[in-house]
C-alpha cells in the first residue's frame with residue numbers, strides 16, 4: 001500500500017486513496033497560493049500591455065498615423081515582446097497590435113503607429 005502525502009503540508013494522508021489534502025484548511029491554503037501565483041503572472045503581463053498601449057496612444061496623439069523610430073519607442077519603455085494580436089493586410093504586411101493601437105515595422109529602424117478603426 002502506497003502512502004500519499006498532502007500537497008500542502010506533506011504529511012501522510014490517511015483514508016481514501018484519491019485524497020490530495022489532509023483537510024479543507026490545507027486544500028484552501030494550497031489553492032490560494034496557486035491562484036495567487038497565477039494572478040501575479042496575469043497582473044504583470046497586463047501591466048506591460050497597458051503600458052505599451054499607453055505609449056502608442058501618446059505617440060499617435062490625434063494623428064491617423066505616425067512614423068517614428070524604434071529607438072524612440074524603446075526609450076519610452078515599450079516592450080516589443082508583449083502584444084495582443086496581429087493584423088495581416090492583403091498587401092502582406094503584418095501589424096502588431098496592443099489592444100486597438102498597432103505598429104508596422106518599416107525599413108531603417110522605423111515603424112508606423114496606427115489605431116484600429
Ligand SMILES: [Zn+2]
Nearest residue numbers: 006009022026
Ligand atoms: Zn495537509
